[in-house]
Amino acid sequence: MKRARAPEQKAQRRATILHAAEVCYHLNAPNLPSVADVAAQAGVSKGTVYLYFHTKEEIFLALYSFHLNAIFKDIQQVDVSENPTLALTDALLQYVTLHPIFMPLAGMLHSVLESNLSLDVLLNFKLQLSQGLTHTATKLDHKLNSDAGFSERALLHSYAALTGLWQLLQWPSALAHEQGNPQFGALHKSFEEELRLLLRNIWRID
Structure with a gap:
């Protein structure tokens, strides 16, 4: 997946990651899913997730x-x-x-x-x-x-x-x-x- 560069692209990518995190939580509750799980659900690399969130x-x-x-x-x-x-x-x-x-x-x-x-x-x-x-x-x-x-x-x-x-x-x-x-x-x-x-x-x- 190409790296988001425009502000609206970055906002959409961030929203995609957050949506993926919510889906992953429901699958793993009550434990927080890993960054790797969130990245896989969002269809991006772990490195991409870390561009937006550090932990x-x-x-x-x-x-x-x-x-x-x-x-x-x-x-x-x-x-x-x-x-x-x-x-x-x-x-x-x-x-x-x-x-x-x-x-x-x-x-x-x-x-x-x-x-x-x-x-x-x-x-x-x-x-x-x-x-x-x-x-x-x-x-x-x-x-x-x-x-x-x-x-x-x-x-x-x-x-x-x-x-x-x-x-x-x-x-x-x-x-x-x-x-x-x-x-x-x-x-x-x-x-x-x-x-x-x-x-x-x-x-x-x-």
């Missing part, structure tokens, strides 16, 4: 960022004219349901993905995350006619609810034989139901 963690951080930015965009476009709490809750739930890779990536963000990044990549990620959060929160505060800072805090709390609940309610495959044991009933909750309850409380506007 496999960097690949999946970029994939996580892509989905997080998509969530921000979805939230910014939500119609909050009638029932803002329900609308925002539904938007968040719909996205994580339609894109099942987001929660596993969110769950490994701090312990895995950020552990093998250069300082520049990590700093740039944190800066983009902060800017995306602030931009989304500002738009929501305006649409909701809420006090400045309400939406920023609500977004932070929503993220904590998403990741915390998902990690807590995941059942280890090694304990599959115990999944129906009533002793663990407190952990046999519906992720969607519990998350919906939490998000509605977080986004309740008095």
